[in-house]
Amino acid sequence: MSEVSQSEIGSFNTFLSEGCKLCQKGAKMVLFVTGICPRNCFYCPVSHEKRTEVVYANERLVNSDQDIIKEARQMDALGTGITGGEPLLRPEDILHYIKLLKDEFGKEHHIHLYTSLTPDRETVGRLAEAGLDEIRFHPPADIWTNIKKSRYARSIEYAKDYALQVGVEVPAIEGIDKIAEFTRSVDCFLNLNELEFSDSNAEDMKLRGFVLENDISNAVAGSQELARKIIPVAGKMHFCSSVYKDAIQLRERLIRIARNTARDFDDITDDGTIIYGKIICENDISMQKIIECLREHEVPDDMMKSTPGGIETAWWILEDLAELVRQNAGEIFIVERYPFEKGLIVEKIPV
Ligand SMILES: C[S@@+](CC[C@H](N)C(=O)[O-])C[C@H]1O[C@@H](n2cnc3c(N)ncnc32)[C@H](O)[C@@H]1O
Numbered sequence: 001m002s003e004v005s006q007s008e009i010g011s012f013n014t015f016l017s018e019g020c021k022l023c024q025k026g027a028k029m030v031l032f033v034t035g036i037c038p039r040n041c042f043y044c045p046v047s048h049e050k051r052t053e054v055v056y057a058n059e060r061l062v063n064s065d066q067d068i069i070k071e072a073r074q075m076d077a078l079g080t081g082i083t084g085g086e087p088l089l090r091p092e093d094i095l096h097y098i099k100l101l102k103d104e105f106g107k108e109h110h111i112h113l114y115t116s117l118t119p120d121r122e123t124v125g126r127l128a129e130a131g132l133d134e135i136r137f138h139p140p141a142d143i144w145t146n147i148k149k150s151r152y153a154r155s156i157e158y159a160k161d162y163a164l165q166v167g168v169e170v171p172a173i174e175g176i177d178k179i180a181e182f183t184r185s186v187d188c189f190l191n192l193n194e195l196e197f198s199d200s201n202a203e204d205m206k207l208r209g210f211v212l213e214n215d216i217s218n219a220v221a222g223s224q225e226l227a228r229k230i231i232p233v234a235g236k237m238h239f240c241s242s243v244y245k246d247a248i249q250l251r252e253r254l255i256r257i258a259r260n261t262a263r264d265f266d267d268i269t270d271d272g273t274i275i276y277g278k279i280i281c282e283n284d285i286s287m288q289k290i291i292e293c294l295r296e297h298e299v300p301d302d303m304m305k306s307t308p309g310g311i312e313t314a315w316w317i318l319e320d321l322a323e324l325v326r327q328n329a330g331e332i333f334i335v336e337r338y339p340f341e342k343g344l345i346v347e348k349i350p351v
């Protein structure tokens with residue numbers, strides 16, 4: 001057995017694909033291409049609203065190529081994971097997006113694709129030629145016992161012929177021992193996701209007797225243990241825990257966005273949110289008076305910004321000058337919010 005590395009929050013692996021390494025740094029953009037899918041996995045996490053012909057780059061609804069480029073720039077993405085629904089229902093769109101991202105960000109921008117289909121040699125060749133770096137197959141659970149004789153085995157061989165990094169990615173449920181034997185025999189990596197409850201699958205999962213592991217995540221009890229059991233038979237494997245996915249990857253992505261978009265006076269927290277001071281001004285005259293007051297106290301112009309209805313500055317400047325500013329201001333606050341344009345406010349503390 002290869003050496004197993006573990007994180008303190010449940011993930012472990014003997015191998016990490018390039019796509020996973022970038023995802024762990026929060027440097028992968030998620031490009032969701034069509035919510036339509038011909039499969040019917042009982043554990044499907046795709047929300048009912050998204051099961052239509054939509055494209056999202058992270059949480060941004062995509063109406064044009066520029067939306068994708070903007071989102072990738074905002075988070076300073078080093079790569080993209082293309083997911084769905086079933087993205088290969090839209091092969092021409094996928095080829096277009098791969099070329100778009102490679103043209104814009106260079107060959108080094110790493111792209112991986114999820115699919116539950118079994119593309120033929122020509123399709124795999126076109127994906128590879130467009131620049132795809134990694135492909136992860138998701139065979140439905142009812143064929144796991146016969147996977148060696150399935151079309152997945154063929155598609156995996158095509159992908160290897162075209163020098164793609166190839167893996168199988170499935171949730172850790174009963175039957176993964178068959179998948180582990182298979183991935184070892186064809187020498188591709190195996191990614192196991194800790195099975196999770198979501199709004200879209202909760203009813204089906206409860207009916208099948210699945211229960212939550214604890215109160216702090218959506219993880220299903222027993223999924224992690226199943227994954228641990230197959231470490232000795234799996235070759236190159238990685239188990240991604242629910243907490244890891246939610247807590248660490250999201251936090252790393254927020255921190256990247258914050259570093260890329262924060263103004264000189266924003267403080268970035270360890271959670272990837274930003275903190276600043278906000279002065280509400282009742283009219284233009286009071287705004288002007290406050291700007292003059294800040295300047296008199298040697299606050300440089302790049303440490304304050306006029307916004308509709310107010311002025312934003314560093315939280316510590318606001319605290320220092322609170323008594324002076326208050327004479328002309330409406331309310332004054334310290335604000336913590338997500339680092340996007342119009343990002344959700346986490347907390348607003350009156351000063
Ligand atoms: C969300 S799917 C998206 C791409 C595509 N629809 C597919 O299933 O391959 C990506 C991966 O998520 C995992 N997955 C699906 N449902 C899950 C669930 N309820 N809990 C944890 N992982 C899940 C599967 O391992 C799958 O390969």
Ligand code: SF4
Pocket residue numbers: 037038039040041043044045046084085086116138
């Ligand atoms: S293949 Fe993916 S999108 Fe399709 S039903 Fe299964 S989990 Fe959902």
